[in-house]
Amino acid sequence: MKALLTPLGRIAALLASDPEASRVVPPTGFAARLTLFTAATMAFLAVFALALALASGRLADRWADALARTATVRISAPPGQMGTQTEAVLRILRTTPGIASARAMSDIEQRRLLEPWFSPDLPVETLPLPRLIEVTETRAGTDAEALRLRLAVEAPGAVFDDHTRWRQPLVRAAGRLRLLGWTAVLLIGASMAAMIALASNAALAANAQVIGVLRLVGARDIFIARAFVRRFTRRTLEGAAIGTLAGMGVVALLPGDGPDGFLTGLGFSGAQWIVPLLLPVLAGAIGFAATRWTAMRMLRRIT
Amino acid sequence: MIELENVSHSYGGSELLCDMSLNLAPASFHFLTGPSGAGKTTFLKICYAELHPSHGAVRLFGADLAGLDRDGVARMRRRIGVVHQDCGFLDHLPLRENITLPLLAAGRDVAAEDRNMAELLNWVGLTQRADALPPQLSGGERQRAALARAVILSPDVILADEPTGNVDWEMSLRILQLLIELNRMGKAIVIATHDMNLIRAAKTQVAARVLRIQDRRLYLAGADL
Ligand SMILES: Nc1ncnc2c1ncn2[C@@H]1O[C@H](COP(=O)(O)OP(=O)(O)OP(=O)(O)O)[C@@H](O)[C@H]1O
Numbered sequence A: 001m002k003a004l005l006t007p008l009g010r011i012a013a014l015l016a017s018d019p020e021a022s023r024v025v026p027p028t029g030f031a032a033r034l035t036l037f038t039a040a041t042m043a044f045l046a047v048f049a050l051a052l053a054l055a056s057g058r059l060a061d062r063w064a065d066a067l068a069r070t071a072t073v074r075i076s077a078p079p080g081q082m083g084t085q086t087e088a089v090l091r092i093l094r095t096t097p098g099i100a101s102a103r104a105m106s107d108i109e110q111r112r113l114l115e116p117w118f119s120p121d122l123p124v125e126t127l128p129l130p131r132l133i134e135v136t137e138t139r140a141g142t143d144a145e146a147l148r149l150r151l152a153v154e155a156p157g158a159v160f161d162d163h164t165r166w167r168q169p170l171v172r173a174a175g176r177l178r179l180l181g182w183t184a185v186l187l188i189g190a191s192m193a194a195m196i197a198l199a200s201n202a203a204l205a206a207n208a209q210v211i212g213v214l215r216l217v218g219a220r221d222i223f224i225a226r227a228f229v230r231r232f233t234r235r236t237l238e239g240a241a242i243g244t245l246a247g248m249g250v251v252a253l254l255p256g257d258g259p260d261g262f263l264t265g266l267g268f269s270g271a272q273w274i275v276p277l278l279l280p281v282l283a284g285a286i287g288f289a290a291t292r293w294t295a296m297r298m299l300r301r302i303t
Numbered sequence B: 001m002i003e004l005e006n007v008s009h010s011y012g013g014s015e016l017l018c019d020m021s022l023n024l025a026p027a028s029f030h031f032l033t034g035p036s037g038a039g040k041t042t043f044l045k046i047c048y049a050e051l052h053p054s055h056g057a058v059r060l061f062g063a064d065l066a067g068l069d070r071d072g073v074a075r076m077r078r079r080i081g082v083v084h085q086d087c088g089f090l091d092h093l094p095l096r097e098n099i100t101l102p103l104l105a106a107g108r109d110v111a112a113e114d115r116n117m118a119e120l121l122n123w124v125g126l127t128q129r130a131d132a133l134p135p136q137l138s139g140g141e142r143q144r145a146a147l148a149r150a151v152i153l154s155p156d157v158i159l160a161d162e163p164t165g166n167v168d169w170e171m172s173l174r175i176l177q178l179l180i181e182l183n184r185m186g187k188a189i190v191i192a193t194h195d196m197n198l199i200r201a202a203k204t205q206v207a208a209r210v211l212r213i214q215d216r217r218l219y220l221a222g223a224d225l
């Protein structure tokens, strides 16, 4: 943290320092406006990339967590054996390590599950429905293969379904989406750095004569660089603040989470709203580093 | 204070300056003459480290230029006041701020030097023009402002490249007078010029020596002047 605060403190000190010294460089109108605009658009885009990363992260976590610990055992057996097999399964589950609880669903519950697909007045009792047993695993989880082997021996009609089959691709997809979001944030930061470097390079080149004069009256490189860095860092900060606030406003207006929230809306939740607020600070640091690097590099070519 | 030892310089093509040596003593007064294009400006640029010579050594206040980093060069330049041939002002800043530029660059408190600044402006006769922008000034005003900027850090050496370049004779004498005053305060002066009358005028007041660049070499001119 301290390693992070020292450069930030230096940037803050620079922004607060002597505005008279920055007057030695004439207003760099076009390049400065370009920087403001670039920082604003990039921050705006970064807010969405960040929202994507955080939302898909939430999605991945939710799926992984909620689904990882629930499983079902489905028993298909002739009506005569259903009772015994159900009991056998429940007995096995109770003695299986890693199973927190197991409960056979009642007819009413099973009917409610099917209602969306069939009409409510369908006589579900008359259909040869499999019996569903709801299983909750402990956090450590259970050995699905061992359980399947035991079930095959003692209750041949029982199928253990731990949801891994369809859960994993979803979690993986959400994870990829999160990675994509963070990659986008990184790329946006990198291209912002590149554009600010280009803009400040243009401003430096346009002021080669001024820089020459400053060098000849005894100015050190850092004095000259600071005049540019101060200006470009401030523009970057301002632009990024505008872009971030605009982006956050738009994200806030997006249709959000439904109450059951399975398809999470693109956005921030709770404390995550603080994360985009870091973007202007980060952008300021990028502007600072990019301009300083360009300035010091260019100054080395002037005597 | 400024020492050149067997200095040669070329801008890539043929050699412009060849094997020049000089040891500038404190409180000395030199003119540097030679035909246009002989290399007077180039010579002065080598003296304040704007140019590194192709060959030979330059020592500023005892420090070898080759061993100085960029910040070291910047610090040396603060001890050498330069009046550039083109003055080298920042056109977007009023005269006052152009003159205090070396103070700012040296990290000195500009506001604290207000009284010195007023005296300096009065000395060069630019009190009324302090808020004008450089492009609004006459040639003589520019030259005097450039001189004010050159002395604001109280350097020990003042190098003036054609300080009377495009002013009338009366103004030339006025500028020369300022430089002679500085010399009497103990500062070493080097003036590049091809105005022989200026050199004669100076010789009536100070023991000025005349350096001449001709055919790529530096000569100490005889007593013909
Ligand atoms: N940066 C440069 N690159 C290449 N050639 C240069 C450069 N600066 C000066 N020259 C050449 O070097 C020669 C000497 O130039 P310099 O300005 O030193 O002459 P000078 O004696 O000061 O002339 P003047 O009396 O006209 O001011 C000239 O022929 C000039 O064209």
Ligand SMILES: [Mg+2]
Residues within 6 Å of the ligand: B040, B041, B042, B085, B161
């Ligand atoms: Mg010249």
